[in-house]
Amino acid sequence: MAICNVFYNYCSNNNIELKEGNFILSYDTNIPRQAGLSGSSAIVCAALNCLLDFYKVRHLVKVEIRPSLILSAENELGIVAGLQDRVAQVYGGLVHMDFSKENMDRLGHGIYTPMDINLLPPLYLIYAENPSDSGKVHSTVRKRWLDGDEFIISSMEEVASIAHVGREALIEKNYAELFKLMNRNFDLRRKMFGDDVLGALNIKMVEVARGVGAAAKFTGSGGAVVAFCPEGPEQVKLLQEACHESGFIVQPLLVVPSVLKEEDLISISSDS
Known part of the structure; x- marks a missing residue:
């Protein structure tokens, strides 16, 4: 190996x-x-x-x-x-x-x-039974970064700043801020990579979660989504129903x- x-x-x-x-x-x-x-x-x-x-x-x-x-x-x-x-x-x-x-x-x-993992609110993992290739999402952005593309560089810098702000939000247990940061993270990724690269299935997972008012972003490069339901159990139930109807698997995230x-x-x- x-x-x-x-x-x-x-x-x-x-x-x-x-x-x-x-x-x-x-x-x-x-x-x-x-x-x-x-x-x-x-x-x-x-x-x-x-x-x-x-x-x-x-x-x-x-x-x-x-x-x-x-x-x-x-x-x-x-x-x-x-x-x-x-x-x-x-x-x-x-x-x-x-x-x-x-x-x-x-x-x-x-x-x-x-x-401390106890700083995290309850989160939920969403993924598809028939996933796409998560490696495709790296295809053009890496080259554009290396070529000095100003939009990609500035967007990546904002993604990095989201991590720093997110750390403070978790420490303060400011979950309203965390909600906004999770959504902003995905929005930036979508602008950088474009829908064709991200794939319709990956985008649909995020949209299904957002459709019930949850925050949602990729767990990494795509293929699975992490969702946050700030309104609690009733919203979680709506998320589970929406995912089931769309053919997605949803599970509580265990950290x-x-x-x-x-x-x-x-x-x-x-x-x-």
């Missing part, structure tokens, strides 16, 4: 000695396929965790570096993606991510700050606490 190669090279370049020994690596997953839920990177992340434990080097490979290792392995396979999903999978729980150029240039990675172990926390750099 690509992650084995990336892991070995990282350890070699950083003078991390690996014990001798063989292993068999296999996997199974219950993440819905092509539903925009980062199923492929979850497998790579799990494989990296296995390598860290097998070689007993978890304390030597810094937590904030691991998302980049996962992304490097996926890049070797020709998968175009970003760091966000990988950060969420490495840290678990609720994480604020700051990918400012200053931090990326200085540290080689973003600043990742775990947050698990951070998966980091004590030795992982020790490895977090003091400068981050």
Whole structure:
């Protein structure tokens, strides 16, 4: 696997000695396929965790570096993606991510700050039984970003600012603000990518949720939607009925606490 190669090279370049020994690596997953839920990177992340434990080097490979290792392995396979999903999978729980150029240039990675999952209101996951390919949504925007497209750059900067404002909204439990930010996030993505790239099915999931007054945005690149019903149980019931009528699956979103172990926390750099 690509992650084995990336892991070995990282350890070699950083003078991390690996014990001798063989292993068999296999996997199974219950993440819905092509539903925009980062199923492929979850497998790579799990494989990296296995390598860290097998070689007993978890304390030597810094937590904030691991998302980049996962992304490097996926890049070797020709998968175009970003760091966000990988950060969420490495840290678990609720994480604020700051990918400012200053931090990326200085540290080689973003600043990742775990947050209390109890700050979140009840959220709901919506996805289709017959999903589309979530990878298509990256097709043109990445190139336009690299080409210096001013609209794409300014829109991405606003998306980043939404994350910072959203962090404060969660800390203050200002869910009215969170509602607006979730909707704004999707609206920006729709303007950047366009309906043809996002796909009719993905857009319909958002519109079904918004049709009952819920806030809705993609969980990532598309394929699944996270919804927030600020009016409570009655609105949730309307959401469930609307999703059922449209052929979508809707489930309460379960956010698990951070998966980091004590030795992982020790490895977090003091400068981050």
